Amino acid sequence: MNTTRNTFVFGLGVAIALLAGWVIFPRALYVRQNQPLAFHHKTHAEKSGFTECGQCHALRDDGTFGGIPSSDTCTSCHSERMGASHDEAVLVDNYVKTGQEVPWLVYARQPANVWFSHAIHVQRAGLACAECHSTYGQSDEVRIYEQNRISGYSRDIWGHSISRIRLGRHDGMKMDDCEDCHRRHHVQVGCLGCHQ
Amino acid sequence: MKITRRDLLVWGAGATAGLVFTPVPWKLLSDVSIWTQNWRWIPQPTHRPVDVKGSFCTLCPNGCGMRVRMVAGWPVGVAGVRSHPISRGALCPLGFAAHQLIWHPQRLRTVRHRGSASSWDEAHVAFAKACTEGPVVIVDGYPGHAASSLFEAFAEKQRGSYRVVSGPEAQALTPYETWSGVPAAALGYDLENVRTIVSFGAPLLDGWGTPGQFTRLWAERAVGSADPDLRLIQIEPSLSRTAARAWQRSAIHPGGETALAAGIARVLLEEQLVQARGPMPPLTLAQSAEQSGLSTDAIRDLARLIVGRPPVVAIASDDNPSIAALNVLLGAVGTRGGIVQKSKHAKSHLPAESELDSVRAVLIDSSVPGDFVPRTDAEVFRFAAWDGGSSKADWLLPAPGFLEELTDIPTAPTSAIETYAIASSLVKAPPGVQSAAQFLGRVDPDLTPVDKIIHTRCEALFRARAGTLCAQETTPVAMIPSVEKLEEQLRIGAVWMGEPQHPGGLRCKLSEWPQAPRSECPPCNSLGTWQAPVLPPLASKLYQESSLREGPERRNA
Numbered sequence: 001m002n003t004t005r006n007t008f009v010f011g012l013g014v015a016i017a018l019l020a021g022w023v024i025f026p027r028a029l030y031v032r033q034n035q036p037l038a039f040h041h042k043t044h045a046e047k048s049g050f051t052e053c054g055q056c057h058a059l060r061d062d063g064t065f066g067g068i069p070s071s072d073t074c075t076s077c078h079s080e081r082m083g084a085s086h087d088e089a090v091l092v093d094n095y096v097k098t099g100q101e102v103p104w105l106v107y108a109r110q111p112a113n114v115w116f117s118h119a120i121h122v123q124r125a126g127l128a129c130a131e132c133h134s135t136y137g138q139s140d141e142v143r144i145y146e147q148n149r150i151s152g153y154s155r156d157i158w159g160h161s162i163s164r165i166r167l168g169r170h171d172g173m174k175m176d177d178c179e180d181c182h183r184r185h186h187v188q189v190g191c192l193g194c195h196q
Numbered sequence: 197m198k199i200t201r202r203d204l205l206v207w208g209a210g211a212t213a214g215l216v217f218t219p220v221p222w223k224l225l226s227d228v229s230i231w232t233q234n235w236r237w238i239p240q241p242t243h244r245p246v247d248v249k250g251s252f253c254t255l256c257p258n259g260c261g262m263r264v265r266m267v268a269g270w271p272v273g274v275a276g277v278r279s280h281p282i283s284r285g286a287l288c289p290l291g292f293a294a295h296q297l298i299w300h301p302q303r304l305r306t307v308r309h310r311g312s313a314s315s316w317d318e319a320h321v322a323f324a325k326a327c328t329e330g331p332v333v334i335v336d337g338y339p340g341h342a343a344s345s346l347f348e349a350f351a352e353k354q355r356g357s358y359r360v361v362s363g364p365e366a367q368a369l370t371p372y373e374t375w376s377g378v379p380a381a382a383l384g385y386d387l388e389n390v391r392t393i394v395s396f397g398a399p400l401l402d403g404w405g406t407p408g409q410f411t412r413l414w415a416e417r418a419v420g421s422a423d424p425d426l427r428l429i430q431i432e433p434s435l436s437r438t439a440a441r442a443w444q445r446s447a448i449h450p451g452g453e454t455a456l457a458a459g460i461a462r463v464l465l466e467e468q469l470v471q472a473r474g475p476m477p478p479l480t481l482a483q484s485a486e487q488s489g490l491s492t493d494a495i496r497d498l499a500r501l502i503v504g505r506p507p508v509v510a511i512a513s514d515d516n517p518s519i520a521a522l523n524v525l526l527g528a529v530g531t532r533g534g535i536v537q538k539s540k541h542a543k544s545h546l547p548a549e550s551e552l553d554s555v556r557a558v559l560i561d562s563s564v565p566g567d568f569v570p571r572t573d574a575e576v577f578r579f580a581a582w583d584g585g586s587s588k589a590d591w592l593l594p595a596p597g598f599l600e601e602l603t604d605i606p607t608a609p610t611s612a613i614e615t616y617a618i619a620s621s622l623v624k625a626p627p628g629v630q631s632a633a634q635f636l637g638r639v640d641p642d643l644t645p646v647d648k649i650i651h652t653r654c655e656a657l658f659r660a661r662a663g664t665l666c667a668q669e670t671t672p673v674a675m676i677p678s679v680e681k682l683e684e685q686l687r688i689g690a691v692w693m694g695e696p697q698h699p700g701g702l703r704c705k706l707s708e709w710p711q712a713p714r715s716e717c718p719p720c721n722s723l724g725t726w727q728a729p730v731l732p733p734l735a736s737k738l739y740q741e742s743s744l745r746e747g748p749e750r751r752n753a
Contacts, residue, residue: 009206010210010213012207013207013211014210014214017212020220112272158223162223163219
């Protein structure tokens with residue numbers, strides 16, 4: 001009787017720990033935040049006729065990556081409100097007319113001790129943007145930004161799955177993922193390649 | 197059903213066991229480690245556009261070319277410059293991590309007098325008083341740069357003395373100065389044209405000279421070949437990194453270099469393996485063998501091997517005159533691929549290691565290595581950017597650190613070609629920091645300031661219309677329209693490179709084989725391996741934990 005009871009209680013402990021660790025912990029670990037504006041990549045690509053990511057997310061003349069376009073870029077179309085939505089009003093009134101930058105939450109922002117060159121990866125190695133950023137550039141939804149409560153990093157750095165089982169090459173941007181990609185492409189980079 | 201204490205314990209054990217099979221411990225470990233990297237007081241660069249500036253490393257006299265990545269006015273990364281004619285894109289681990297030195301916890305920010313806080317005014321008063329009471333010695337670590345001219349002028353006006361502390365590479369050239377009358381600072385190694393190098397313990401592949409120069413030559417002309425175009429024969433007691441990668445290695449007894457050089461010279465003369473006739477070493481071959489630890493046959497084979505592929509040059513790790521005499525015998529002085537005269541303007545200076553008698557005060561520039569200790573009872577004013585534990589300094593004065601001071605970079609000590617560059621001040625020095633040149637300029641306002649000396653040097657280069665300016669493209673100086681344009685290019689990272697000198701102008705007179713004693717100062721610190729005063733975290737990883745450069749204790753083991 002005692003053995004059965006002990007086994008049941010022990011199993012209950014295991015089950016609760018597994019439930020907490022695999023279901024509750026991942027939800028509790030990340031803070032979910034909305035982007036300041038609802039930006040739709042697909043709509044913008046269709047209306048502007050742009051087909052390449054680099055047409056907006058351009059490399060500068062010196063090879064550095066321009067990142068997210070500044071609010072000046074929005075001005076060419078959004079100098080006045082183009083619709084009646086709340087986000088359109090916020091964009092025009094708070095950012096375009098005031099010249100302030102939209103505080104986008106960057107899903108792929110790397111830590112400060114990492115030096116990553118888009119020019120080397122895109123131009124020299126010929127990697128497609130989707131290799132790291134998935135097909136978000138073709139979607140018509142605004143993803144929720146999930147920030148780790150402890151490290152402060154975006155969830156995209158760790159990857160979608162808490163177990164680090166990757167759903168695709170774009171899933172996860174930790175050093176292991178960089179090393180894995182470099183190994184696949186037979187490119188060796190020492191410590192100083194990224195941690196200069 | 198009653199819940200017992202045993203139930204709670206069993207439940208806890210089950211929960212703990214279950215937790216191990218969840219990502220909680222591993223994820224928390226990862227996140228907490230990242231959290232510790234992002235504490236508020238750890239400096240973080242802001243997210244701004246990256247600005248890349250050309251500059252030069254000023255942490256040792258070699259002045260390797262650097263590209264400094266700046267964000268919001270702060271350096272966040274350093275990389276080499278391929279267009280630099282000497283360093284050719286390479287940097288040592290310390291140079292790679294030098295941007296972190298700005299935040300180093302041992303950075304000096306206040307004046308210290310015998311361990312207590314003091315002020316610049318008090319230091320000025322004390323130094324001015326010392327100048328009136330007796331001779332003052334200025335000690336410089338990078339002779340030839342603009343501040344050196346200011347130091348020399350000050351010492352001359354005060355009837356004091358200007359001394360220099362040279363690194364081991366420059367020290368190795370001093371015997372030739374004695375025999376030829378040409379200052380050691382005017383000499384260099386023509387490594388581009390040499391085909392056999394006999395290194396007597398010089399760490400050629402481990403940071404010797406301008407770190408990138410020899411490693412690049414080695415990569416291009418030796419790596420992967422059983423019979424390379426560039427042969428490196430390393431003679432060393434321990435299996436150093438250079439010895440392990442050399443084409444041939446001879447393991448000798450510690451301190452056996454002098455005897456082995458004499459033995460090789462005897463074989464060269466007896467078997468007439470060289471054209472030159474020189475004094476016969478006093479040691480017999482058997483004595484050389486006994487003292488060096490090699491057999492007589494091994495010394496004979498080594499001598500034949502050395503002359504097998506000329507041009508040959510022997511490189512010492514210190515000022516050993518026997519190794520210098522071996523070079524004279526090999527015909528490696530004043531010839532292509534050997535020791536050549538690179539400059540006709542360099543001057544000879546008194547070494548700082550000698551006794552400093554009857555001196556009232558010694559002022560030590562921040563360019564002097566931290567382990568240099570002057571042998572004097574005089575009052576010592578020491579400038580340093582970081583407190584590396586320097587002793588024997590009455591006054592410890594905070595100097596500008598990496599990238600915080602405008603300075604020029606004269607020719608590297610081992611280079612065979614003259615170069616000139618300017619390292620601009622890219623970062624504002626913290627308040628309360630002064631260079632030795634600024635300090636002396638306040639004591640004597642008539643001294644020409646460093647920026648004017650640099651401008652005068654640029655004017656001299658422009659007027660001479662010789663040499664080329666190396667940047668992304670190479671431009672002859674004769675094609676540059678104005679001195680302002682020349683100085684502007686130099687200030688943003690270009691390097692002036694002079695014309696190669698004809699090697700034939702250097703002649704050494706050697707009437708007898710030099711005796712063994714070298715410099716009289718016993719374990720003289722400045723002759724040892726150059727060591728950084730402090731290490732930034734990244735360099736500590738690369739340079740100390742991985743022991744990329746051997747410490748003296750291992751080399752002497």
